[in-house]
Amino acid sequence: RRDPLVLFMPSGKRGRFVAGTQVLDAARQLGVYVESVCGGRATCGRCQISVQEGNFAKHGIVSSVDHLSEAGPKEERYDRVRGLPEGRRLSCSAQILGDLVIDVPQDTVINAQVVRKAADERVFDRNPAVRMCYVEVEEPDMEKPLGDLDRLKVALATDWHFDDVEVDFHITPQVQQILRKGEWKVTAAIHKDREDERPRLIALYPGLKNEAYGIACDIGSTTIAMHLSSLLSGRTVASAGTSNPQIRFGEDLMSRVSYVMMNPDGRGAMTDAVREALNGLIDKVCAEGDISREDILDSVFVGNPIMHHLFLGIDPTELGGAPFALAVSGAVEVKSSEIGLPMNAGTRTYLLPCIAGHVGADAAAATLSEGPHRQDEMMLLVDIGTNAEIVLGNRARVVAASSPTGPAFEGAEISSGQRAAPGAIERVRIDAVTLEPRFRVIGVEPWSDEPGFGEAAAQIGVTGICGSAIIEVIAEMYLSGIISEDGVVDGAMAARSSRILENGRTFSYLLHDGTPRITVTQNDVRAIQLAKAALYAGVKLLMDKQGVSHLDRIGLAGAFGTFIDPKYAMVLGLIPDCDLDKVKAVGNAAGTGARMCLLNRDYRREIEETVRKIEKIETALEPKFQEHFVAAMALPNKVDAFPNLG
Numbered sequence: 001r002r003d004p005l006v007l008f009m010p011s012g013k014r015g016r017f018v019a020g021t022q023v024l025d026a027a028r029q030l031g032v033y034v035e036s037v038c039g040g041r042a043t044c045g046r047c048q049i050s051v052q053e054g055n056f057a058k059h060g061i062v063s064s065v066d067h068l069s070e071a072g073p074k075e076e077r078y079d080r081v082r083g084l085p086e087g088r089r090l091s092c093s094a095q096i097l098g099d100l101v102i103d104v105p106q107d108t109v110i111n112a113q114v115v116r117k118a119a120d121e122r123v124f125d126r127n128p129a130v131r132m133c134y135v136e137v138e139e140p141d142m143e144k145p146l147g148d149l150d151r152l153k154v155a156l157a158t159d160w161h162f163d164d165v166e167v168d169f170h171i172t173p174q175v176q177q178i179l180r181k182g183e184w185k186v187t188a189a190i191h192k193d194r195e196d197e198r199p200r201l202i203a204l205y206p207g208l209k210n211e212a213y214g215i216a217c218d219i220g221s222t223t224i225a226m227h228l229s230s231l232l233s234g235r236t237v238a239s240a241g242t243s244n245p246q247i248r249f250g251e252d253l254m255s256r257v258s259y260v261m262m263n264p265d266g267r268g269a270m271t272d273a274v275r276e277a278l279n280g281l282i283d284k285v286c287a288e289g290d291i292s293r294e295d296i297l298d299s300v301f302v303g304n305p306i307m308h309h310l311f312l313g314i315d316p317t318e319l320g321g322a323p324f325a326l327a328v329s330g331a332v333e334v335k336s337s338e339i340g341l342p343m344n345a346g347t348r349t350y351l352l353p354c355i356a357g358h359v360g361a362d363a364a365a366a367t368l369s370e371g372p373h374r375q376d377e378m379m380l381l382v383d384i385g386t387n388a389e390i391v392l393g394n395r396a397r398v399v400a401a402s403s404p405t406g407p408a409f410e411g412a413e414i415s416s417g418q419r420a421a422p423g424a425i426e427r428v429r430i431d432a433v434t435l436e437p438r439f440r441v442i443g444v445e446p447w448s449d450e451p452g453f454g455e456a457a458a459q460i461g462v463t464g465i466c467g468s469a470i471i472e473v474i475a476e477m478y479l480s481g482i483i484s485e486d487g488v489v490d491g492a493m494a495a496r497s498s499r500i501l502e503n504g505r506t507f508s509y510l511l512h513d514g515t516p517r518i519t520v521t522q523n524d525v526r527a528i529q530l531a532k533a534a535l536y537a538g539v540k541l542l543m544d545k546q547g548v549s550h551l552d553r554i555g556l557a558g559a560f561g562t563f564i565d566p567k568y569a570m571v572l573g574l575i576p577d578c579d580l581d582k583v584k585a586v587g588n589a590a591g592t593g594a595r596m597c598l599l600n601r602d603y604r605r606e607i608e609e610t611v612r613k614i615e616k617i618e619t620a621l622e623p624k625f626q627e628h629f630v631a632a633m634a635l636p637n638k639v640d641a642f643p644n645l646g
């Protein structure tokens with residue numbers, strides 16, 4: 001007779017086990033991550049699984065709950081006291097009796113924890129760097145002079161196979177009190193990020209501590225976004241965002257570097273500003289998740305190189321000019337309290353590696369999230385801010401570059417440009433016959449030609465155009481013939497519509513005749529042409545390096561990518577031709593990558609390895625850049641065709 005076959009979902013890992021094997025043991029042997037805090041004592045409830053019933057012919061398995069042993073007394077007691085949800089079993093108690101398809105739920109919600117679905121609630125395999133380990137420590141004995149802390153270490157080695165645990169010193173003075181308070185039963189938070197490093201005791205709690213949290217954060221130059229996740233269930237329990245207070249020192253990255261160069265206290269002031277904002281966000285997510293800062297035991301941060309350096313308190317001056325030297329490009333691990341983020345005294349902060357002087361840990365995190373290096377398709381990943389970070393590749397090879405798009409896409413350098421905020425025009429359509437526009441304003445429900453618009457707009461005020469709408473309005477102007485392929489606003493159109501205004505030697509388009517008057521000027525069109533040509537030229541360089549003329553997939557990351565309509569991005573030639581269905585906004589991919597590294601240390605190794613292999617292209621040094629740039633000034637492009645625009 002053959003041994004029962006067990007298939008774990010969603011990982012798909014499988015193996016045969018002798019009948020009577022505990023499900024938790026089987027999972028461990030196969031490397032399937034099943035959480036356990038109590039170490040199999042059937043008290044924490046973290047190891048829940050369920051059985052998928054049915055005939056899984058494809059796998060040669062007929063799975064049934066009857067193939068699990070009956071609940072033993074410990075499991076029954078847990079069910080009585082804490083309640084097991086319908087269909088759930090404790091994997092530390094249930095034994096395998098026959099073939100099984102086992103579901104490892106990712107949502108083990110216990111302690112009535114309020115869980116809110118985050119905007120992007122992807123489920124990841126988990127293997128956090130911090131584990132909660134309940135142990136029962138031998139009581140002191142006059143015959144055996146081993147210290148309390150040393151007996152705790154013995155228990156951790158025996159029950160959890162954490163040998164030779166290093167101890168954060170802040171725990172040593174408290175250990176006796178905690179052990180006695182817990183009556184020799186304690187939960188140790190063990191931090192072990194790398195296989196070859198010693199496990200480290202970073203926090204200690206009396207009794208069973210059945211919860212631990214971590215934060216993942218993307219420090220953008222404009223916006224900072226933070227998520228609070230349970231390290232034990234993987235769920236995001238709170239999210240918060242704020243604008244980066246460094247904006248008061250400089251709108252874009254280079255002006256912040258100049259601020260540091262020109263002001264002796266500039267670096268310190270900007271480091272303080274960002275850390276203060278981060279502390280504010282930590283308070284916010286803790287309040288929303290109803291936890292204390294002390295409960296945060298791990299943290300992961302990403303950001304572009306300049307944000308990364310300023311956050312760590314490193315002078316970013318070297319990043320202001322060639323050769324754009326990073327102080328550190330590899331992943332960084334530091335005690336959070338050392339960088340002004342007090343959480344638990346033992347909490348560590350992990351920063352993903354930077355790819356190059358202008359392609360940061362945020363691009364690395366976005367790469368990890370979207371995984372060009374895991375697929376056969378040739379994928380382009382673009383994050384457009386004041387600088388575009390571009391990654392292109394597939395399983396065989398990944399290349400990366402940044403391109404100096406400038407802040408035009410964010411609404412700076414545009415006469416009526418502004419950041420996306422209430423009052424900003426966010427969508428635009430232009431009638432090709434009458435040249436009349438209709439538009440939509442952030443914070444105002446109806447479109448400009450719908451009833452109720454006037455009143456609603458009067459309350460908020462129509463103040464400008466945000467970055468994504470600038471792309472739309474210029475694309476619409478091009479599609480309706482107001483601007484030529486060279487980007488010139490056609491003055492002859494003034495005869496057809498009073499919307500075309502003469503502006504000295506050039507012409508502009510009147511989008512909204514209010515206070516302020518919102519127009520798109522010839523200079524605005526030029527600024528967007530320059531920005532999009534820089535972006536496109538950067539992408540083309542990477543395509544040359546890869547030797548490809550066609551892209552299978554495009555991911556547009558960041559806030560800009562979320563709001564921009566791919567069709568308009570292609571009409572203007574921001575991005576190369578691609579099947580429109582394959583052009584996707586990937587949201588805050590950098591934040592998602594940070595969350596992956598928080599919940600699974602294997603992702604940290606994956607991105608460290610990937611970044612080591614990514615080839616960095618310095619656009620400024622490539623002679624072809626200029627050629628591509630000139631061709632890309634035209635709408636949509638002088639040489640390249642866009643068959644997918646039809």
Ligand code: FES
Pocket residue numbers: 035036037038039040041042043044045046047048090091092093
């Ligand atoms: Fe704690 Fe099973 S491991 S209940």
